Amino acid sequence: MTDLTDPRYSAMNRPSPPRRLITRLLDQEDLNFLLTNRVPRALLTRFMGWFSKIEQPLVARLSIGIWRLFADLDLSEARERHFASMHACFTRELKPGARPIDTDPAVLCSPCDAIVGACGALDGTTALQAKGAPYPLIDLLGSQERVDACRDGQYVTLRLKSSMYHRFHAPADLEVEHVTYIAGDTWNVNPPTLKRIEKLYCKNERAVIRARLSGHDAVLTLVPVAAILVASIRLHWLDVLLHTGYAGPTEIPARAGFRKGQEMGWFEHGSTIILFVPPGFALCEGIAEGQPIRMGEALLRAR
Template sequence: MKNQPAHRQPAARILDQEDLNFLLTNRVPRALLTRFMGWFSKIENPVVAALSIRIWRLFADLDLSDARDQEFRSMHACFTRALKPGARTIDTTPGVLSSPCDAIVGACGTLEGINALQAKGAPYPLTDLLGDAEQVETYRDGLYVTLRLKSSMYHRFHAPADLRVEHVTYLSGDTWNVNPAALKRVERLFCKNERAVIRTRLQDSGAVLTLVPVAAILVASIRLHWLDGLLRPGYRGPKHIPSQADFAKGQEMGWFEHGSTIIVFVPPGFALCPGIEDGTPIRMGQALLRQVGMTDGAVSPEADT
């Protein structure tokens, strides 16, 4: 993944100041601003889209060189853009779980019982995040990885292994920004925001893996390809959604309509792959977690998406 440009735009450097960043992106009418952006981003006008993307570039290191399309009918189309064929490589090592998305790795490691960290010194209980005490016990003393998607990144997410989706729980909530400035200041932020808890089962070992896409300020909507409709503020469908959808490793599962976070949970018996630590950039398809005893760290065969 490309590093951040050495010389950022002046507007972007303003947002690097944490206190000001937090004020500008959180101490605002979040729900109202999110509804407005949801409407505005879908305006299909090439002039509006081009101007919006130009302004967006002032605040973010937006790189569209790997996008399938280079012109967009709306800002929303740019947010949810597809990749060129072969733009990502999937690690196909048996027992390795690949990253479901492009991201910056956040807090990660072994759960302390059923507690994870959203930032240093800021724990949260899985019971609050997942909303299901029985499911939480599956991950006691297991592993977790927080994957933060910046607003400029590729927003689609993919299956980290051959798996079956068994259940989705939709939890409505707030739309706090999920950047580091907010994670340091808002207690149990992930447990307060809108999110989907996606329980899956790995086809090779039968182990349970849960993905938790957490929405954030601005569009705050999640598309899951096996469900009808969009999970978004104002959703009136069932909270618990039994599912039966099979995905091959690397296959697209859905997308965010703006930058946000995916948290990955696995039970004991897994380990972080080398180089996975807080602050590390990662691309969809790169090695993220491995099942202990199934891999030996050898160079993996690879396949293009």
């Protein structure tokens, strides 16, 4: 297996002529939308799930090499130096200490590496998918009880690029109380698609995780949303892989405690996590749409 963290491969992280061409093409929003959505999304996602797990050195090396043409993939922080498959690279762990955790007990840290999307105060029980594109929480969460726990609170949308670290972690000391799995579509979740598909997050496959913050009664809601090529979500405390072929049950009672920064699960590729908190929290300074953030950095603060 090729060591893809070797310094000799660092040049591959610089934009190559093919990647620059691909980037220019994908920067054209209409073309980007067509290429990443007007395809057999479910079929392509199932194929990628199978193909990415092939453990053959040549297949793995070529797959990861092609991936680099499309993304700024940096493997220098990966715990492992060798990857048996593209899937192993997708779901890679990081070296110990690569993501320091904000230890302030009043702070909720980011659960993942991401680009911050729509965020801020909820309008009652309505959030924004993108500028001028609201969606009601009942369509996303599927239960009035879950909606009421978020009413008038704050939310942050965290979009994981395909090249990013794909595991997500507890933003605070908490106890998971329940998981609701909602099967759905696999639309891309990039900005061009968010502008064009109404209520996209409410259409895609997702898991609604209800957790209670340790030490007080506040309910935190985490919603990992799957997308094209990534319709599989692994949660450590469940013994099933949540994906489009999972028949249920939809409601999954669960009890699992996590310390701040402890790994909760991962996406098979990369997608979106939406975090909801009740009134009493505010966005930390510097958190705004388009801002990159790393797992463990300050995201929300209790007032």
